[in-house]
Amino acid sequence: MNNLIEDAKNRLIVALDYSSMPDIEKLVEKLGESISIYKVGLESYLNTEGKVVDYLHQKKKKIFLDLKFHDITNTVKMACENAIRKNVFMFNIHCSNGSRTMSEVSELLKKHNSQSLLIGVTVLTNLDEKDINEIFKSTLNIEELVLNMATVAKKSNMSGIVCSPNESGIIKEKLGKDFITVCPGVRPKFTLDQNGKSGDDQNRIMTPYNAIKNGADFLVIGRPITKAENPLEAAKAILEEISEAL
């Protein structure tokens, strides 16, 4: 059982959506040894001027640097050189940078002998099909679009993608189990109302148990832990639920 909890720790990424070092330190201290991977996004990275990364290294935590680089090839590569130097566990760029940029960044990782996982952002979860049609004049539905972007990412030697846990099953089926899926939109049962809704902005949600069963490799979870009355208890309950699905 203990081994399963250790395995579960390697599947859970806590989103550090805070804007000050004291708030970040308070949560990381509270969660202690129970959490080993944290996601640093634009909010915490910019507000702390990158100090959050050094702090997490000091605390021997793994880092998912979620800065979602999207620009011309040369600029994305320069940003990625910096991410590689930060020696993070994983970082991401948009799949809509195209296959040339994705392939060149994959090569860059090899050149630097980097062990960081290179993850592609597919369709942002706040977009719906109406938005997609408006922006791209695309008639593909979201699942088809995500699968297509994931296919291009895999061909470009990316390690995996960010997607909803609803999509991880089809991604694994079509692209193989080694192609990594990193999934936000996860809500444990204890945060859902009677109708199974999360009461926040995440719509296409799955429980940690179902997400793992549907093939998700990593679960990115923020508010169910960060806003919990007792974050450590919430994190432990989620680890328990993940371990039941392993």
Ligand code: C5P
């Ligand atoms: O609080 P919550 O569990 O919704 O946090 C999920 C985290 O994952 C947030 O940091 C959010 O920005 C991020 N995310 C997401 N959907 C994506 C990509 C990232 O919710 N497609």
